[in-house]
Amino acid sequence: xxxxxxxxxxxxxxxxxxxxxxxxxxxxxxxxxxxxxxxxxxxxxxxxxxxxxxxxxxxxxxxxxxxxxxxxxxxxxxxxxxxxxxxxxxxxxxxxxxxxxxxxxxxxxxxxxxxxxxxxxxxxxxxxxxxxxxxxxxxxxxxxxxxxxxxxxxxxxxxxxxxxxxxxxxxxxxxxxxxxxxxxxxxxxxxxxxxxxxxxxxxxxxxxxxxxxxxxxxxxxxxxxxxxxxxxxxxxxxxxxxxxxxxxxxxxxxxxxxxxxxxxxxxxxxxxxxxxxxxxxxxxxxxxxxxxxxxxxxxxxxxxxxxxxxxxxxxxxxxxxxxxxxxxxxxxxxxxxxxxxxxxxxxxxxxxxx
Amino acid sequence: xxxxxxxxxxxxxxxxxxxxxxxxxxxxxxxxxxxxxxxxxxxxxxxxxxxxxxxxxxxxxxxxxxxxxxxxxxxxxxxxxxxxxxxxxxxxxxxxxxxxxxxxxxxxxxxxxxxxxxxxxxxxxxxxxxxxxxxxxxxxxxxxxxxxxxxxxxxxxxxxxxxxxxxxxxxxxxxxxxxxxxxxxxxxxxxxxxxxxxxxxxxxxxxxxxxxxxxxxxxxxxxxxxxxxxxxxxxxxxxxxxxxxxxxxxxxxxxxxxxxxxxxxxxxxxxxxxxxxxxxxxxxxxxxxxxxxxxx
Numbered sequence: 143x144x145x146x147x148x149x150x151x152x153x154x155x156x157x158x159x160x161x162x163x164x165x166x167x168x169x170x171x172x173x174x175x176x177x178x179x180x181x182x183x184x185x186x187x188x189x190x191x192x193x194x195x196x197x198x199x200x201x202x203x204x205x206x207x208x209x210x211x212x213x214x215x216x217x218x219x220x221x222x223x224x225x226x227x228x229x230x231x232x233x234x235x236x237x238x239x240x241x242x243x244x245x246x247x248x249x250x251x252x253x254x255x256x257x258x259x260x261x262x263x264x265x266x267x268x269x270x271x272x273x274x275x276x277x278x279x280x281x282x283x284x285x286x287x288x289x290x291x292x293x294x295x296x297x298x299x300x301x302x303x304x305x306x307x308x309x310x311x312x313x314x315x316x317x318x319x320x321x322x323x324x325x326x327x328x329x330x331x332x333x334x335x336x337x338x339x340x341x342x343x344x345x346x347x348x349x350x351x352x353x354x355x356x357x358x359x360x361x362x363x364x365x366x367x368x369x370x371x372x373x374x375x376x377x378x379x380x381x382x383x384x385x386x387x388x389x390x391x392x393x394x395x396x397x398x399x400x401x402x403x404x405x406x407x408x409x410x411x412x413x414x415x416x417x418x419x420x421x422x423x424x425x426x427x428x429x430x431x432x433x434x435x436x437x438x439x440x441x442x443x444x445x446x447x448x449x450x451x452x453x454x455x456x457x458x459x460x461x462x463x464x465x466x467x468x469x470x471x472x473x474x475x476x477x478x479x480x481x482x483x484x485x486x487x488x489x490x491x492x493x494x495x496x
Numbered sequence: 497x498x499x500x501x502x503x504x505x506x507x508x509x510x511x512x513x514x515x516x517x518x519x520x521x522x523x524x525x526x527x528x529x530x531x532x533x534x535x536x537x538x539x540x541x542x543x544x545x546x547x548x549x550x551x552x553x554x555x556x557x558x559x560x561x562x563x564x565x566x567x568x569x570x571x572x573x574x575x576x577x578x579x580x581x582x583x584x585x586x587x588x589x590x591x592x593x594x595x596x597x598x599x600x601x602x603x604x605x606x607x608x609x610x611x612x613x614x615x616x617x618x619x620x621x622x623x624x625x626x627x628x629x630x631x632x633x634x635x636x637x638x639x640x641x642x643x644x645x646x647x648x649x650x651x652x653x654x655x656x657x658x659x660x661x662x663x664x665x666x667x668x669x670x671x672x673x674x675x676x677x678x679x680x681x682x683x684x685x686x687x688x689x690x691x692x693x694x695x696x697x698x699x700x701x702x703x704x705x706x707x708x709x710x711x712x713x714x715x716x717x718x719x720x721x722x723x724x725x726x727x728x729x730x731x732x733x734x735x736x737x738x739x740x741x742x743x744x745x746x747x748x749x750x751x752x753x754x755x756x757x758x759x760x761x762x763x764x765x766x767x768x769x770x771x772x773x774x775x776x777x778x779x780x781x782x783x784x785x786x787x788x789x790x791x792x
Contacts, residue, residue, distance in 0.1 A: 198589075200589055200592065202596075278770075278773075278774040279770075279774075281774075282773055282777070283588075284588040284589075284592075285533040285588060285592060286728075286773055286777060288533075288592045289533070289721075289724055289728075289769070289773070290769075290770055290773050292721065293721065293766040293769050293770050294770070296721060296762060296763075296766050297762075297763045297766050297767065300759060300760060300761075300762045300763045300766075301760070301763060303759060304757060304758075304759025304760055304763075305759075418717065419600075422596055422600065425593065425596075426593075426597075429593060458604065460600055460603075460604055461600065461601060461604035461605075463600070464596075464597045464598075464599075464600025464601045464604060465597070465601060466597075467593055467594070467596065467597030467600070468579065468594055468597035468598065468601065471590050471593045471594045471597065472579065472583070472594065475587075475590055
């Protein structure tokens with residue numbers, strides 16, 4: 143089992159490399175930009191897959207967590223603290239290189255938080271918020287849970303859209319690059335396209351490894367028992383509330399990581415990233431991937447996000463995802479990869495007989 | 497002056513309250529017969545308003561509204577028959593996702609048909625600036641129209657559910673679907689009927705408030721959240737309470753503008769929704785004991 147899991151991750155890395163070589167061979171290097179963004183969206187989606195497919199809890203507010211991560215990082219790295227340069231604290235922080243000097247849009251010197259520091263703060267903030275929201279929300283079930291998470295997403299969206307510090311409808315732009323390690327920088331610069339492609343998909347591979355290990359452990363079995371029958375799981379001594387909460391926080395944190403990285407990659411973030419339609423889209427992709435299939439979800443996410451980002455759906459983008467939701471839920475709630483045509487036909491024929 | 501401003505905000509709150517109440521009632525009708533929360537409820541309001549505006553181009557206003565209500569009822573029935581009727585005991589998660597999908601499709605279809613433009617029906621009596629004055633408080637006649645229509649709808653619905661055979665059959669279906677089937681009530685048709693009915697009520701609301709709030713393809717989802725808040729606030733399934741809850745929410749929102757930026761208006765009502773869900777999911781007027789017995 144263990145070797146199988148690692149083998150699959152290995153296949154993933156091989157196909158990632160193969161796709162890169164393919165774009166190189168075809169001279170379509172610019173595809174890598176969309177493929178990199180696809181990777182970050184996939185990171186949210188596999189986290190949501192863990193929550194929906196394995197713990198059985200729907201979330202219609204995951205774009206909210208993405209936005210919390212992205213916006214926190216964007217605000218902290220663009221905030222100019224030069225006015226407080228002379229204070230003792232600023233001096234210490236500058237020595238520790240938590241504060242870094244950079245040039246702003248107009249070529250003037252500005253002093254801002256290092257992206258690593260901003261990233262860590264963004265993650266901590268997301269975890270705290272997810273915890274605070276998760277405790278009451280996860281006590282709800284069914285429609286109430288769906289509406290509560292939808293409400294959370296809407297609140298984040300209206301705050302982001304209505305607050306001047308977050309750039310209101312314009313969002314935040316000119317977010318600096320994220321120097322991850324010496325030689326590795328998350329940035330949208332054309333020269334760094336290939337390295338960024340590998341950073342993004344490497345992150346997805348790490349996420350997959352983490353989640354695969356999780357679902358094949360004691361925790362994963364507990365989660366599946368919750369999905370199957372929560373009362374029964376609780377009777378068997380599974381601390382259902384704690385498991386649901388931790389899963390919720392973990393998937394929120396993955397969404398926030400994706401938010402931070404994509405914001406630095408794009409060099410900005412706008413309120414549309416927090417919209418309900420984004421959350422619904424993530425749910426749609428998890429549904430197409432088969433709810434409780436991490437690999438299925440990852441494959442569908444890669445395909446659908448890439449097609450959507452390249453603009454293949456045109457102005458019908460949202461309609462395509464709406465149609466996908468309905469068709470999958472009506473005909474094949476187990477996901478498209480599990481769709482069994484023979485079984486479907488058999489079922490239909492059986493219905494015809496008296 | 498202060499008092500006048502107070503009443504002016506109150507009237508604005510009542511106006512929005514009526515539309516929230518009607519969307520909430522629409523939720524309740526479908527929830528009562530099917531146990532489904534129809535996330536596409538707000539889309540019916542949008543469809544009603546948009547269709548009426550289009551029909552009004554070549555029909556007199558009352559006929560245009562009647563036509564819009566009938567068309568939206570047909571759409572509601574069609575949606576139920578195509579997407580929901582043939583599912584055998586679908587899970588709640590599946591139903592949530594399907595109705596969300598329906599709402600997206602309806603919205604996108606409206607975008608293709610009507611474009612992004614904001615439209616509105618003309619005022620039923622008078623125009624934008626005509627107003628009735630009540631001791632210094634100026635009220636548009638359209639506000640009275642929407643209050644009146646809301647009142648008539650609630651009374652008629654109550655009479656329908658209490659005194660007509662069809663209404664009683666629907667209530668039987670709500671109380672216990674299996675028992676209703678055994679009594680010879682065609683439960684599937686009752687479910688279709690509940691979609692038709694709530695689509696019609698939503699469309700009527702969409703027409704009445706269109707002159708004041710205007711109609712655009714994307715207004716549906718916001719209204720759905722408000723309507724759901726109202727339905728929860730009153731206690732899911734209780735239409736009379738939904739009306740009271742609608743006024744409460746409308747007035748709260750209207751006064752929140754007084755003290756906070758308008759952009760946060762939605763956040764207020766949704767925070768209220770979350771607080772209700774966490775603290776008292778049975779609703780302000782609901783019975784806690786009875787709520788615990790419900791299958792949720």
